[in-house]
Amino acid sequence: LEDVPMTVTVLNQDTLKNAGVTSVQDLQNVTSGFSLGRAGSTPQPAIRGITTIINGSYENNVAVYIDGLYVSTPQALTIDLPNIDNVQILKGPQGTLYGRNATGGAILVETKNPTDEWEGNVEATYGRFDDRRVGGYVSGPIAEGFGIAVSAYTRRRDGYHRLMSRNPADYPSNPYDGKAYPLVQDMMRAKLNFEFSPTFDVTIGYGYTHTDDNGLMVNFAAIENTVATYANALPGTFSLPKKIGEGAPSLDPGTEVWVHDFFGKINLDMGWGQLRSTTGYTKLKQTTKYDFDGSYTELQFNDGGFNDLTFQQLVDLNIDFGGGSSLMLGGQYFNIKTKDGPLDFGYSGAPAGAAGGNGSVLSYDVAGEQPVGA
Secondary structure (H helix, E strand, C coil), X not given: CCCCCCEEEEEEHHHHHHHCCCEHHHHHHCCCXXXXXXXXXXXXXXXXXXXXXXXXXXXXXXXXXXXXXXXXXXXXXXXXXXXXXXXXXXXXXCCCCCCCCCCCEEEEEEXXXXXXXXXXXXXXXXXXXCEEEEEEEEXXXXXXXXXXXXXXXXXEECCCEEEECCCHHHCCCCCEEEEECCEEEEEEEEEXXXXXXXXXXXEXXXXXXXXXXXXXXXXXCCCCCCXXXXXXXXXXXXXXXXXXXXXXXXXXXXEEEEEEEEXXXXXXXXXXXXXXXXXXXXXEEEEEEEECCCCCCCCEEEEEEEEEEEEEEEEXXXXXXXXXXXXXXXXXXXXXXXXXXXXXXXXXXXXCCCCCCCCCCCCCCHHHHCCCCC
16 A cells, blocks of 8 residues: 555454444545535435535446445445445546546445354444344355355334324324334345365355435425415315424335345466456346425326346456566456336326416316325
8 A cells, every 4th residue: 555656545344343334424434535425315425525416326426346346326335334344445536447437536345255264243223213223244164165254234214204194183283193204224245255276266146235215305494385276275284394304295205226236256366467357247126206395295296217237347467577567457347228117207287277287187186185094
């Protein structure tokens, strides 16, 4: 690191543990010049102020690699990783070795590999808003030259918003019915390592990630309950929240992501050089639902999604000529295909006959459509 002409922050396992770092989100607490903000539910990493202004589920210009594979979905940055071995944060443009979207820098996360002796760890936490987290890993040898490492993590949390009651009879004495916009996160990762000789080993693995933010992007501020076209469908009751921290979604809003990763790594020491090959295939499904008006009246909403199939291949050859001279040769192939997901559906309109109606294809009686709970 003293010879590398760039700024690199390296955090090993002991440093991460002592600092309480369990996810990419926590790295901003121990790394200068790095922050991880959000645009709604979409993480937006920034290194030395370089970030993206695009709000949506798109790739960032700070490249993130987990176990040598480029991670294209931003939502993966919010998951806790209970089996981190080390993290490197490379500041400044990294186009030479990490070219894809590495304008601001690169974040390299290495998870634990199978160990020579059995070891493991389990941690559980409980916090406000019924926030429950459980994570851990186990690693060890199965046979001579054959090891396994498995990690898992799950989190459930109630939302910060109060859910408005759907029953007009509850007003004004008890206007709330639980919490709105809960959070769901699940992760599992497994590695198998085959050491055929001291100079040749192969690692294969599988990773699963599931996140459901349940609407972190929907309510940003209080909405005055004064819009005649729909707020007074049932006068004085519950069409719109009036205060900050209240939610009244007419559907299950949010961004939900499922990711399946299949990967393999080959390391070969040929004496005169070291060859490393990393292959990955990722299947991603994402659905996004918006409730733009934030009320129980179905006025403005959108429901859509997409599926991504990603294949990537990285090859590096390091040759040592001796006498302080060395050469690195390598290449990266990345192919991503985006396919249509669930049917995109959007609606924006006003009740039939109401002031401000825009002639949308759907028309209905608002009072009749209002959900009323028992």
